[in-house]
Amino acid sequence: MRHGRYPFIVGFLAVPVAIYVTFVIGPYAQAFYLATTNWRGVSANPKFIGLENFERLLSDDIFWKAVRHHGVLLLAMPLLTIVLALFFAFMLNVGGGSRGGVMTGVWGSRFYRVVFFFPQVLAVVIVGVIFSRVYAPDDSGLLNGALGLFGLDPVLFMANPDIALWSIIGVLVWQAVGFYVVLFSAGMASVPKDIYEAATIDGAGRSAMFFRITLPLLWDTLQVAWVYLGIAAFDAFAIVQVLSVDQGGPDGATTVLGMEIYRNAFSYSQFGYASAMGVALFFLTITFAALTLRVSRRDTIEL
Amino acid sequence: MTTEIAPSAPAAPAGPGTPDPRRGRLGRRGQRAEVGLLSGLGHIALLVWAILVVAPLIWTILASFKSNTEIFLGNPFALPEVFNFSSYARAWSEANVGRYFLNSVLVVTLSTTGTMLFGSMAAYVLARYPFPGNRVIYYLFVSGLAFPVFLALVPLFLVVNNLGLLNTYTGLILVYIAYSLPFTVFFLAAFFKTLPQSVAEAAMIDGASHTRLFFRIMMPMARPGLVSIAIFNIIGQWNQYLLPVALMQGQGADQKWVLTQGIASISTSAGYEADWAALFAALTLSILPMIIVYAIFQRQIQSGLTSGAVK
Numbered sequence: 235m236r237h238g239r240y241p242f243i244v245g246f247l248a249v250p251v252a253i254y255v256t257f258v259i260g261p262y263a264q265a266f267y268l269a270t271t272n273w274r275g276v277s278a279n280p281k282f283i284g285l286e287n288f289e290r291l292l293s294d295d296i297f298w299k300a301v302r303h304h305g306v307l308l309l310a311m312p313l314l315t316i317v318l319a320l321f322f323a324f325m326l327n328v329g330g331g332s333r334g335g336v337m338t339g340v341w342g343s344r345f346y347r348v349v350f351f352f353p354q355v356l357a358v359v360i361v362g363v364i365f366s367r368v369y370a371p372d373d374s375g376l377l378n379g380a381l382g383l384f385g386l387d388p389v390l391f392m393a394n395p396d397i398a399l400w401s402i403i404g405v406l407v408w409q410a411v412g413f414y415v416v417l418f419s420a421g422m423a424s425v426p427k428d429i430y431e432a433a434t435i436d437g438a439g440r441s442a443m444f445f446r447i448t449l450p451l452l453w454d455t456l457q458v459a460w461v462y463l464g465i466a467a468f469d470a471f472a473i474v475q476v477l478s479v480d481q482g483g484p485d486g487a488t489t490v491l492g493m494e495i496y497r498n499a500f501s502y503s504q505f506g507y508a509s510a511m512g513v514a515l516f517f518l519t520i521t522f523a524a525l526t527l528r529v530s531r532r533d534t535i536e537l
Numbered sequence: 538m539t540t541e542i543a544p545s546a547p548a549a550p551a552g553p554g555t556p557d558p559r560r561g562r563l564g565r566r567g568q569r570a571e572v573g574l575l576s577g578l579g580h581i582a583l584l585v586w587a588i589l590v591v592a593p594l595i596w597t598i599l600a601s602f603k604s605n606t607e608i609f610l611g612n613p614f615a616l617p618e619v620f621n622f623s624s625y626a627r628a629w630s631e632a633n634v635g636r637y638f639l640n641s642v643l644v645v646t647l648s649t650t651g652t653m654l655f656g657s658m659a660a661y662v663l664a665r666y667p668f669p670g671n672r673v674i675y676y677l678f679v680s681g682l683a684f685p686v687f688l689a690l691v692p693l694f695l696v697v698n699n700l701g702l703l704n705t706y707t708g709l710i711l712v713y714i715a716y717s718l719p720f721t722v723f724f725l726a727a728f729f730k731t732l733p734q735s736v737a738e739a740a741m742i743d744g745a746s747h748t749r750l751f752f753r754i755m756m757p758m759a760r761p762g763l764v765s766i767a768i769f770n771i772i773g774q775w776n777q778y779l780l781p782v783a784l785m786q787g788q789g790a791d792q793k794w795v796l797t798q799g800i801a802s803i804s805t806s807a808g809y810e811a812d813w814a815a816l817f818a819a820l821t822l823s824i825l826p827m828i829i830v831y832a833i834f835q836r837q838i839q840s841g842l843t844s845g846a847v848k
Contacts, residue, residue, distance in 0.1 A: 238746065238747060239666070239747065242666075242746075242747040242748060243662050243666050243668055245748075246658040246659065246662045246751075247658070247659055247662055247663075247674065249655055249658075250655040250656065250658060250659040250718060250722075251659070251674065251677075253655065253714055253715045253718070254677075254678065254681070254715050254718050254719075255677075256696065256711075256715070257693060257696065257697075257711060257712050257715035257716070258681050258689065258715045258716060258718070258719070259677065259681075260692070260696060261689035261692035261693040261695075261696055262681075262684050262688060262689050262692075264692035264695075264696075265688045265689055265691065265692050268692060318586070321579075321582065322582070322583060322586065325579040325580075325582070325583055326583075341580075345587075346583050346586075346587055347839075348835055349587050349590055349591060350586065350587070350590060351835070351839055352590065352594075352828070352831060353590060354842060355772060355827050355830075355831050355838060356776070356824065356827055357775065357776035357777075357778065357796075357797045357800075357823075358776065358778065359776075359778045359797040359798075359800060359801050360776075360800055360820065360823055360824065362801075363800055363801065363804040363816070363820060364593050364597055364820055366804060367597070367600075367813070367816070367817070368593050368596070372609070373609065373610070373613075374608050374609045374613075374813065375613075376592065376593060376596045376613050379612070379613030379614075380613060380614075383612065408590070411586070412590070413843065416839050416843050417843050420843060465685075468685060469685070469687075471687070471778075471779060472778040472779065472797075475782075476804060491687065492687045492779070495687045495691075496687075496690070496779075496782075496783070499691045499694065499783075500694075500783065500786070505691045505695075508690070508691050509688075509691050509692070511687075512685075512687050512688040512689070512690060512691065513688065515685055515687055515688060516684060516685055516688045519683075519685050520683065523683070
């Protein structure tokens, strides 16, 4: 049994670890170092400048705009997505009422689940480009074309700085809801049938069932959903790059940190400064994850 | 580790032992009214959302057959006057959608194969062979889940550049594999742990080597887990945008672009050339395969993508 054990272990681990350390661990470690340099290009020599990049960050308007946008995304996107997905999942699993003591979904549940989930399979970029046409500012756009049929003036979804970010949130929610419907459905399906049965016998209506049974038993899944959506709210790079005016515009109204990191690195060749933004983003993400896990900790209901 | 999403079971026929389904007569009328209202509103909401999901996609497909005049002046919901396929010819050859598509197929095929091979090898050893440093390596892999890719973006670009792998498929594929490993190892290690020890022992007594045991016995036994994570990786890598955009740039790189990059670029140039029909055709060409694959494998895809979240 022990024969050839260590050669086997080394043989199996060598390649994956080498690839992983070269392309993932190495760059992550270097990022923290690069953030303290003024490196401006592939050829120039990096010079250590301490925390200067971070001082510059603190007085950078665009950086704070991006952080504020992450704040808005972080509140609005998970909330809208989870509320919609919970409602739909409840309708699809329990909404049909009790039949023979078994809670069933409304008519057509399977169809809805399949349709709702589909956008999740599409690349964010493809979705972004589709919506760049759906949101087109003239009658060639789906939404403005529809408004035009009612004689309404076109809405500048992406060009109006007041609604541009919300238009982007709309797309993100559009794409995400189906995933969480399926996720919550899986959670709801694992709630034992006899709990609903007992509640029906006690005369509980469906809103009571939702708030007293489904929601508490789904708490763990909700927490996972919140973390996932929160992490997604710190990304949003692809959608902003393809959908917004001037990649984060108008006038920075939709920019996010990923966009600014990309721009500073590959348009301005400010490698050091871009890395400092990366470090800031990392600490924001970690703080969010830690806070969420801490605040939402609650006794799990064992079934 | 239940990843299967059970459809709501059809109501079992009421057998002799089954209690009367109409029990709970107390307050039945009030409940009925509430049920009716909620059902009605719920149905409408579900229908509205289904339309919201489907409408942009159908509209995109319809617009790909229209002329520019129809796109701009016609009713957005109207069918095209004639089904015009010329936009597809332009999208496929002039806008290079065909090339981008094949590039994506090539890259994702190789990178997913590599991810599955290396990911399962590492996960297997880490899950079933205790040795000094095992936990360190495991947490090294899992820690990758906590870091945003943007943090690594600049140094990654430099590393790939220093290795001379910028603008090469080799570089892109290796990077895809590397960034897919944390989740793959995390997921599969948990899976390999659940496989019975007795089978492994029996195989070893029969004289199987460790390598043979892995490929011949453990891999087949882990098939459900491997399928889930393979689907997860295929879709994730197919839809990847940030990594190719950062690593496939500069002169001559546009011949090697993957589909997501290509579509983003076509979207930009469609604005200058005002050839919206070709853009819609390009979009349709990239949506349709996903619709077909999804229609066939929707159950596996749903469970594969959600498997990460369901513990």
